[in-house]
Amino acid sequence: xxxxxxxxxxxxxxxxxxxxxxxxxxxxxxxxxxxxxxxxxxxxxxxxxxxxxxxxxxxxxxxxxxxxxxxxxxxxxxxxxxxxxxxxxxxxxxxxxxxxxxxxxxxxxxxxxxxxxxxxxxxxxxxxxxxxxxxxxxxxxxxxxxxxxxxxxxxxxxxxxxxxxxxxxxxxxxxxxxxxxxxxxxxxxxxxxxxxxxxxxxxxxxxxxxxxxxxxxxxxxxxxxxxxxxxxxxxxxxxxxxxxxxxxxxxxxxxxxxxxxxxxxxxxxxxxxxxxxxxxxxxxxxxxxxxxxxxxxxxxxxxxxxxxxxxxxxxxx
Amino acid sequence: xxxxxxxxxxxxxxxxxxxxxxxxxxxxxxxxxxxxxxxxxxxxxxxxxxxxxxxxxxxxxxxxxxxxxxxxxxxxxxxxxxxxxxxxxxxxxxxxxxxxxxxxxxxxxxxxxxxxxxxxxxxxxxxxxxxxxxxxxxxxxxxxxxxxxxxxxxxxxxxxxxxxxxxxxxxxxxxxxxxxxxxxxxxxxxxxxxxxxxxxxxxxxxxxxxxxxxxxxxxxxxxxxxxxxxxxxxxxxxxxxxxxxxxxxxxxxxxxxxxxxxxxxxxxxxxxxxxxxxxxx
Numbered sequence: 001x002x003x004x005x006x007x008x009x010x011x012x013x014x015x016x017x018x019x020x021x022x023x024x025x026x027x028x029x030x031x032x033x034x035x036x037x038x039x040x041x042x043x044x045x046x047x048x049x050x051x052x053x054x055x056x057x058x059x060x061x062x063x064x065x066x067x068x069x070x071x072x073x074x075x076x077x078x079x080x081x082x083x084x085x086x087x088x089x090x091x092x093x094x095x096x097x098x099x100x101x102x103x104x105x106x107x108x109x110x111x112x113x114x115x116x117x118x119x120x121x122x123x124x125x126x127x128x129x130x131x132x133x134x135x136x137x138x139x140x141x142x143x144x145x146x147x148x149x150x151x152x153x154x155x156x157x158x159x160x161x162x163x164x165x166x167x168x169x170x171x172x173x174x175x176x177x178x179x180x181x182x183x184x185x186x187x188x189x190x191x192x193x194x195x196x197x198x199x200x201x202x203x204x205x206x207x208x209x210x211x212x213x214x215x216x217x218x219x220x221x222x223x224x225x226x227x228x229x230x231x232x233x234x235x236x237x238x239x240x241x242x243x244x245x246x247x248x249x250x251x252x253x254x255x256x257x258x259x260x261x262x263x264x265x266x267x268x269x270x271x272x273x274x275x276x277x278x279x280x281x282x283x284x285x286x287x288x289x290x291x292x293x294x295x296x297x298x299x300x301x302x303x304x305x306x307x308x309x310x311x312x313x314x315x316x317x
Numbered sequence: 318x319x320x321x322x323x324x325x326x327x328x329x330x331x332x333x334x335x336x337x338x339x340x341x342x343x344x345x346x347x348x349x350x351x352x353x354x355x356x357x358x359x360x361x362x363x364x365x366x367x368x369x370x371x372x373x374x375x376x377x378x379x380x381x382x383x384x385x386x387x388x389x390x391x392x393x394x395x396x397x398x399x400x401x402x403x404x405x406x407x408x409x410x411x412x413x414x415x416x417x418x419x420x421x422x423x424x425x426x427x428x429x430x431x432x433x434x435x436x437x438x439x440x441x442x443x444x445x446x447x448x449x450x451x452x453x454x455x456x457x458x459x460x461x462x463x464x465x466x467x468x469x470x471x472x473x474x475x476x477x478x479x480x481x482x483x484x485x486x487x488x489x490x491x492x493x494x495x496x497x498x499x500x501x502x503x504x505x506x507x508x509x510x511x512x513x514x515x516x517x518x519x520x521x522x523x524x525x526x527x528x529x530x531x532x533x534x535x536x537x538x539x540x541x542x543x544x545x546x547x548x549x550x551x552x553x554x555x556x557x558x559x560x561x562x563x564x565x566x567x568x569x570x571x572x573x574x575x576x577x578x579x580x581x582x583x584x585x586x587x588x589x590x591x592x593x594x595x596x597x598x
Contacts, residue, residue, distance in 0.1 A: 031453070052453060055484070063442045063476035070382075070446020073431050074454055075374050078446075093436050094473070098443055102423045102433045 001217050002192050004210050006174035010147035013111040013168055017042025019154025020079060020109075024050050027158050031071055034081040035061045040170075041081035041111050061086045065094035065106075072104040077158055080106065084113035084167055085126040088133060099163050100136040107157045108133075112170045113143070114254035115282070115299060116204055116292040125287035131259020133165040134232045140164040140185060141232040143253070143261075145206035147175040149229060152183035160185055167203065169254075171292045174207045177227075188235035190242070194224035197310050198242040198249045202228050202261050205252035205280065205301060212306035221310065231261050236268045243275045248313045252280035254301055276316035278309035319362050324533055326594035327358050327398060332564045333597060334394035334407055336587050339578040342411040345419065348574040349465065350391035352496050352531070352559040357395040359536040360461060364544070369400035371428035379458045380447055382432060384440020385465030385494065386420040387576065393417050396429035397598070404598045438471025440464060441491060445481055448489040459547060460489045467499030470508050475520070481552040482521025490543045491522075492555040494530070498572035514556055522554040530559035564591055 023030045024046045031053040034043050038056070047054040057064040061082055068078035080087065087110035088095070099106045110129065117125045133141045140162060144150040150168045157164055164185075191206070192213055201209040206227045213223035224242050228235065243249050249269070251262035262279040269275045282299050296302050331354050339345035361367065365379040383392050390410065397404045402416070409415035416425040420435025432443045444462035451458060464474065481489065493513070501507045510516075517524040523546055527539045536557070543553050561575070562568025565587040579587055 031449075055449070057480060058476075058483075060473075060476035060480065062439075062473040063445075063480055066439050066442020066473065066477065067446035067449065067480070069432060070443040070448070071450045073373065073375065073380075073443075073447050074450025074456070075376075076450050076453065094439055094442075097433050097436045098439050104432075 001214070004176040004191065006176050008175055009172035010175045011170065011172045012144055012147055012150040013040070013170065014042050015144070015147040015150030016109055016111065016154050016166070016168055017045065019151040021045040021049065023155055023158040024053065027077065029075060029077045030079065030158055031055070031076045032079045032081065033057055033064050033068055035059055035064050035086065037082050041109070043081050061091045062094050065091045066098050068106045069098040069102060069104045072106055078106050079109050081109050081111070083124060084110035084129045085124055088129040088165070089126060092132060096136060100139050103138060104163060105161055107164050107166060109154070109166045111168055113167045114169060114203070115287045115295040115301065116169050116171050116254065118170065118292045118295065119289050121289040122286040127256045127282050127287060128259060129167060130231055130253070130255045130261065134264065138163060139232065140230065142185065142230050143167040143203040144229050145203055145227060146173060146177050148177045148179050149183065152181065153229065156183040156185055169204055173204055176207060186230045186233045186235060188238040189227040190224065190238070191227050192223065192225040194222040194246065196222045196246055196248070197314060198224045198226060198246045199252060199306065199310065200226045200228050200239060200249060200261070200265060201252040202231060203254050205254055208301070208303045209252055209306055211303035212310065215303065215307060216310055221314070223310065228261060231264060234264050234268060236272070239265060239268060240272050243269060243273055248276050248317050250278045250280060250306060250309045250313055252306055255281050256284060257281035258284055276313050278313040280306055280309055321533070324358055324362060327362065328354050328533070329591050330593070330595040331358065331391060331394045331398060332591045333588060333593060335390040336565070336579060336584055337597065338390045338407055338410040340584045343578045344411060345390055345578060346387040346576045347390065347578065348561040348568060348572070349385065349388040349494065349496065351563050351565060351568065352561045353388055353391055353463065353494055354563065355531050355533050356463070356492065356536055356557060357391050359533055359540060361395045361399045363537050364540045365461060366458065371401055373431060375431065376454065377456055377458060380431065380460050382440050382444040382447065382460070382462040383421055383434055384462060385437065385468055386434030389419065389421050392421060398595070401429035402427065407598045437465070437468035438473040441474050441477040444489060444491070445477055445486055448486050451488055459544070462489065462491045464491060464493050466493055466495045466497065466504055466510060466513070467507070469493070469510055469513070478517065478520040478522060485550040486552050487548050487550050490540070490553045490555065492557050494559055495556045496559045496561045498561050498575065500572070500575050502572055517554045517556070521551065523551045525553065525555045527555055527557040530557035531563045566590065
């Protein structure tokens, strides 16, 4: 079984900031907009280096989405930055009409997604954003798992044409994916091959899944771990091939189980290869204040709950 | 400069197009469309330097954005009548498989449309984004946008007004169709906009007025004046007083025809008031 090393905890939002800096240097069409959260989104360096291609829009996210749509018309590649809640729910209709329906090349970059935002509480902890964004026709939806992957996803988005949602988080989390690996939109990654059960995870739950897989392996269960960073378009082939081998699946995400990655996968499997599935995610609830670790434990978004769900799904095979 | 008769003939013909389009499908928005007919004729025939050989990017040409998308009939008619697509296609307005959607859209790739609009309050932000894009591209052309007065009740507009002044966006002319009417009644009664001119000025916009927005000469004169004020670190707004339903007597002085199509008899009456000039589609 492949062993992954935490190369030092880093926040995914810094991956976004560093990726944005890099594409800002290499692609003069990249522009960035931020709604009064430059520091939180780590957009400082881009702003410093590209004063004529950076827009501070103030606390006015609806206008930011419209500006981004308009900027794209002249051939610019706008990256918007604010928290996930204000990137999606607050401006859904602006994204729907001015960006998605209008087919604009806007990259909506969203930090502080999910429970790991922590102490600010449920007003800021959006757990519905993947669902909102994946329902929009033509929208690409990406949820990255660590610093390196967020950086490479940001860089990849500058080359991608069409509206996209890039979701990442606030806390420092293990950085374990390879710095060199190129980010391929829509292509899942098998982190560990296994034969008894498949775990498909996205975002912060990928690392937790690796921990779970290691513990399960010690107990004699062979786990295939797949990192699905692109929720839409979903790498259906990879997932179907995996469950044809394992015949059981657990999906894991920092999101409501209604509308998230797990639901996309259950639809895929019900159409192609019906398979017993268990879901890790919040269960139709809002979050609350607390530390990220406390919250992930309380809402069952950690390795120990993944292990329980694997044990449960194995009984259903 | 086109001669005056040519422009007035186009106004009459576009009014006929609007009326026939909404009548055919018994839906659509004739009131605001008729109210803005002269404005569209002035803009597309006299003011804008635009290219009917459409490209989405629109480099080195003036661009127009329609924020109050429900007045799509007048928008489609002027686009067709200035060569963006065949005039006959006006026959397909609001029909299935048409490029002429109920509200303007880019999805079906109708030439002349650069953004979907209809859900109100979004067009000014988009137009400002396009203006910023021109600024970065060192493209000296101008962005024009038309907003409804009712849609100024949407807060996003005020975010955009604030942004434009703060960022000295001075390659945009935003015209507000100030007809004082919206679906539920007079704007003053639905949600009073208050002293709109003072509000725009206090938001940092150079604000001009068109007292009769159904008078071609006045529209052209004020728009030409506005053009001279471009590039002075200040965004430009024009409050244009129009008469909803202009040119059809029974549609004027009421909000009733905001979104209702005339029946056969009413159409006949309206067309008699607006005789065919260039030729019906």
